[in-house]
Amino acid sequence: MNGGLTMNLTLLLYLIPSLIMFGCGVYGFMTRKNMIAIMISLELMLNSIDINFVLFNRYLFPDQMEGMFFTLFAIAIAAAETALALAIIINVFRIAKDVDINKINKLKF
Amino acid sequence: MESLGNIIMFFVIVLSIIVFSVLTVTTRRLLRSATYLLFVLFATAALYFKMDYPFLGAVQIAVYAGGIVVLFVFSILLTQHPDDDAESLSKPRKWLGIVAALAGVALSAAALFGYAKFCGRLVPAMDDVTMEKLGRFLLSTEKWGYLLPFEAVSVLLLACIIGGVVIARRR
Numbered sequence: 001m002n003g004g005l006t007m008n009l010t011l012l013l014y015l016i017p018s019l020i021m022f023g024c025g026v027y028g029f030m031t032r033k034n035m036i037a038i039m040i041s042l043e044l045m046l047n048s049i050d051i052n053f054v055l056f057n058r059y060l061f062p063d064q065m066e067g068m069f070f071t072l073f074a075i076a077i078a079a080a081e082t083a084l085a086l087a088i089i090i091n092v093f094r095i096a097k098d099v100d101i102n103k104i105n106k107l108k109f
Numbered sequence: 110m111e112s113l114g115n116i117i118m119f120f121v122i123v124l125s126i127i128v129f130s131v132l133t134v135t136t137r138r139l140l141r142s143a144t145y146l147l148f149v150l151f152a153t154a155a156l157y158f159k160m161d162y163p164f165l166g167a168v169q170i171a172v173y174a175g176g177i178v179v180l181f182v183f184s185i186l187l188t189q190h191p192d193d194d195a196e197s198l199s200k201p202r203k204w205l206g207i208v209a210a211l212a213g214v215a216l217s218a219a220a221l222f223g224y225a226k227f228c229g230r231l232v233p234a235m236d237d238v239t240m241e242k243l244g245r246f247l248l249s250t251e252k253w254g255y256l257l258p259f260e261a262v263s264v265l266l267l268a269c270i271i272g273g274v275v276i277a278r279r280r
Contacts, residue, residue: 009111009119012228014156015221017126021149023214028134031206036185037139040146043177044130047153050169058160062235065246068162069255075172076262080269082177086184087276093188 011059018055021048035089035099039082046078118159125152139189143181150174161235164243 021044028041050071057067093099111119126149133145150173157166221228250256 007111007116008229008231009115010229010231012221012225013119013123015228016218017123019214019217019221020127021130022217023210024130024134026213027206027210029206030209031202032134034139034189036181036188037142040142040181041134043146043173044133044149047150047173051153051156054157054160054162054165058162058235059230059232062233064253065238065243066253068165068238069246069258071165072168073258073262075168077265079172079177080265083180084269084272084276086180087273090184090187091276099188 011055014055015052018048018051021045021051033100033102035092035101036086038101039085039089043078043082046074050074118155122152122155122159125149126156139185140182143178143185146181147174147178150178160232162238164238164240 025041025043025045025048028044029038032038032041053067053071053074055067057065061067089099092104096104098104129145129148129152133142133149136142136145150169154166154169154174157163157169246253247255247259
């Protein structure tokens with residue numbers, strides 16, 4: 001029908017982008033020095049885990065909804081965690097005038 | 110055997126996920142990094158829609174793209190000048206990051222391709238996840254019920270609100 005194009009969208013093909021997203025998150029988490037950039041990398045990793053939950057739910061147990069609920073709760077918890085972390089980062093900035101993790105090396109100013 | 114539209118959608122989603130995740134961690138400007146994160150989250154929402162979980166895609170757009178990215182942009186603009194470039198990375202740190210990321214990806218990829226037969230399955234048919242079914246599971250205390258985590262998350266969100274106010278309050 002479409003010029004002999006035969007391609008199956010298997011589970012593996014969907015897991016590869018999620019894997020690459022997680023690798024990018026690890027790289028950013030280890031190399032970035034700005035605290036907000038580290039949080040952004042953390043979001044990438046969380047997001048790739050969410051994708052994995054959904055994919056395994058959809059491909060392996062289509063009649064159940066466990067992976068979907070895990071993703072739903074993971075999104076809620078990630079939102080709470082990000083809001084608190086950003087509040088802490090802004091408070092640190094207000095006191096130390098910097099968000100660079102190499103320059104913030106004292107617990108008490 | 111998939112329809113051509115399905116395959117095109119797949120490649121659009123996958124390529125945007127890969128390209129924008131790489132750009133998120135390699136760009137020097139933080140504001141651009143947040144924007145690329147937004148695109149990654151949108152592509153993920155598209156993936157959820159494609160996997161027949163429309164509610165999850167809507168939650169992803171509303172919570173992540175609508176809430177978290179806005180928070181990120183606010184705090185980026187509060188803590189630094191928009192034209193600031195990040196300092197260039199020191200060599201050992203950069204290589205440490207690359208080695209750690211590549212080692213993790215290689216290990217997981219080896220595991221994935223080791224289970225190639227298991228991972229080669231096609232997407233099975235699924236009943237629509239209706240809101241009625243979802244709500245019933247979310248508020249049920251029986252087997253496969255999710256009432257306890259649901260309540261725990263509500264307490265967590267309350268704690269988060271109070272904590273956010275306490276931390277960010279001007280003393």
